[in-house]
Amino acid sequence: MKQSKISEAVVKRLPVYLNVLTELSKRDVQTVSSQELGQKLDLNPAQIRKDLAYFGEFGRKGIGYDVSYLIEKIRQILKLDKPLHVALVGAGNLGHALCNYNTYVEDNMKITAVFDAHPGKVGMKINGLTVQPMEELKETVGRLDIRVGIITVPAVEAQNVADRFIEAGIEAILNFAPVILKAPDEVRIHHADFTTQLLSLAYYLDKERDETDEGMAD
Amino acid sequence: MKQSKISEAVVKRLPVYLNVLTELSKRDVQTVSSQELGQKLDLNPAQIRKDLAYFGEFGRKGIGYDVSYLIEKIRQILKLDKPLHVALVGAGNLGHALCNYNTYVEDNMKITAVFDAHPGKVGMKINGLTVQPMEELKETVGRLDIRVGIITVPAVEAQNVADRFIEAGIEAILNFAPVILKAPDEVRIHHADFTTQLLSLAYYLDKERDETDEGMAD
DNA sequence: TAGATTGTTAATCGATTAACAATC
DNA sequence: TAGATTGTTAATCGATTAACAATC
Numbered sequence: 002m003k004q005s006k007i008s009e010a011v012v013k014r015l016p017v018y019l020n021v022l023t024e025l026s027k028r029d030v031q032t033v034s035s036q037e038l039g040q041k042l043d044l045n046p047a048q049i050r051k052d053l054a055y056f057g058e059f060g061r062k063g064i065g066y067d068v069s070y071l072i073e074k075i076r077q078i079l080k081l082d083k084p085l086h087v088a089l090v091g092a093g094n095l096g097h098a099l100c101n102y103n104t105y106v107e108d109n110m111k112i113t114a115v116f117d118a119h120p121g122k123v124g125m126k127i128n129g130l131t132v133q134p135m136e137e138l139k140e141t142v143g144r145l146d147i148r149v150g151i152i153t154v155p156a157v158e159a160q161n162v163a164d165r166f167i168e169a170g171i172e173a174i175l176n177f178a179p180v181i182l183k184a185p186d187e188v189r190i191h192h193a194d195f196t197t198q199l200l201s202l203a204y205y206l207d208k209e210r211d212e213t214d215e216g217m218a219d
Numbered sequence: 220m221k222q223s224k225i226s227e228a229v230v231k232r233l234p235v236y237l238n239v240l241t242e243l244s245k246r247d248v249q250t251v252s253s254q255e256l257g258q259k260l261d262l263n264p265a266q267i268r269k270d271l272a273y274f275g276e277f278g279r280k281g282i283g284y285d286v287s288y289l290i291e292k293i294r295q296i297l298k299l300d301k302p303l304h305v306a307l308v309g310a311g312n313l314g315h316a317l318c319n320y321n322t323y324v325e326d327n328m329k330i331t332a333v334f335d336a337h338p339g340k341v342g343m344k345i346n347g348l349t350v351q352p353m354e355e356l357k358e359t360v361g362r363l364d365i366r367v368g369i370i371t372v373p374a375v376e377a378q379n380v381a382d383r384f385i386e387a388g389i390e391a392i393l394n395f396a397p398v399i400l401k402a403p404d405e406v407r408i409h410h411a412d413f414t415t416q417l418l419s420l421a422y423y424l425d426k427e428r429d430e431t432d433e434g435m436a437d
Numbered sequence: 438t439a440g441a442t443t444g445t446t447a448a449t450c451g452a453t454t455a456a457c458a459a460t461c
Numbered sequence: 462t463a464g465a466t467t468g469t470t471a472a473t474c475g476a477t478t479a480a481c482a483a484t485c
Contacts, residue, residue: 008452010451010453011452012422012423013416015418015422016415016416016418016419017415019418020414020415034465034466034467035466035467036465036466041399042399045454045455046454046466047453047454047455048452048453050467050468050469051452051453051454051468051469053468054467054468058467058468059467060468061460061461061466062460062465062466062467063459063460063464063466063467064461064465064466064467065465065467066467078422079418079419079422080421080422081418081421085421085424087417093316093319094312094315094316094319095312095313095316097312097316098311098312098315098316099413101311101312102414105414105417105418108418110417110418149417149421151417172423172424173420173423173424175413175416175420179238181259181260181261187425189420189423189424191416191419191420195317195395195411196234196238196320196323197231197234197235197238198231198234198393199305199323199328199367199369199393200233200234200237200297200323200326200328201230201233201234201297201409202367202393202407202409203297203298203299203303203328203367204230204233204296204297205230205390205391205407206298206366206367206390206391206407207405226475226476228475228476228477229476252441252442252443253442253443254441254442263477263478264478265479265480266476266477266478268442268443268444268445269444269445269476269477269478271444272445276444278442278443278444279442279443279484279485280442280443280444280483280485281441281442281443281484281485282441282442282443282485283441283442283443284443
């Protein structure tokens, strides 16, 4: 388990595998081959086998992978075999959306505290949780053993929130604000800004439409 | 302009550049070097120069890049030099969040129609837009020249929405549901499911905490 | 002129894919 | 045994980085 060598690309695919496997499990599928998985996910079967092989020998030659067993193993790898507590700052629409999502709950990841700097938001109930003021962040994070933070505040406030998270001992942050956060190397930061994703999509639009209609556009 | 050769990695970075450049522009910064950009974005300056050089010679040796000019050029590359209309299906919290975001508006990208399959949602006002029933999707997409679609519905409904989009002639889709969508090759699909992103974050948590506290945990 | 910085080629690094022996 | 499929090594492919001539 020389985890140091495992690339980000591999790690990013693990939850995707988990996703499909959970689907299969619900449909009572017992066994799956790398080829079947590859088809479903539009990935090369060799890549899937290689990804998994970084962490151990989970399959059986000639047979494939046992769905339940592989789910269990991937959960272990992702450290989702124990409940993992998450804090969220920013009780706007996006914050609400994330709190109401419960896909990750069955994966042992759960948002257990919500904060907002604006007094108008404090006290609100979101999916059973009460929005707390920022002043309570540090104490709550410690008390509930929260290790992951989500930032869903406007860009200007994001770095400040990150600093608070770091100060409180958060180990990893998922940032939805369109800002590059500064943080010490020990704190893992992932960027989930969808503005960027949306804009990049435009590149792939058919040019023809512009070129062909050049003269008659408008 | 052999666009065929440009990798997805490069295209994904362009909006990020645009972001920082817009920031700089607001602060009336005239000129920026690849080194400065690299520092801000935590990227190798050579990479930034190379990315830009795929599309033309936008800088001046010994000087750097003119901020406004580079913004203009990147907008052109991303086809954001003209207004680009976007439709969104799924008027839940996430849909609301995206509609209220206006970061991309200054980038010429705008959500101009919102749909929802559930009668309870139809007629709602979101940021000036009225939620329409799915039946009106095709007609509206045609009339408003909408070319990009965003899916913010639950996983089970996502493929159906995608099919409707494709039927209506949408060219690119940003999908927030945790499902791999099937679509013809001409339609570009980007995956923006944050469940996956959140789960992968867990991998990077410090194991020590588990190992050290092994005996005394709980 | 001297210093800075681009655009670009060459070198490096890393990730994906193909191929196949091992084995269920 | 024959067919299927893994785990893994080797080959390929692609992306990042270094280096430097060109030039502002």
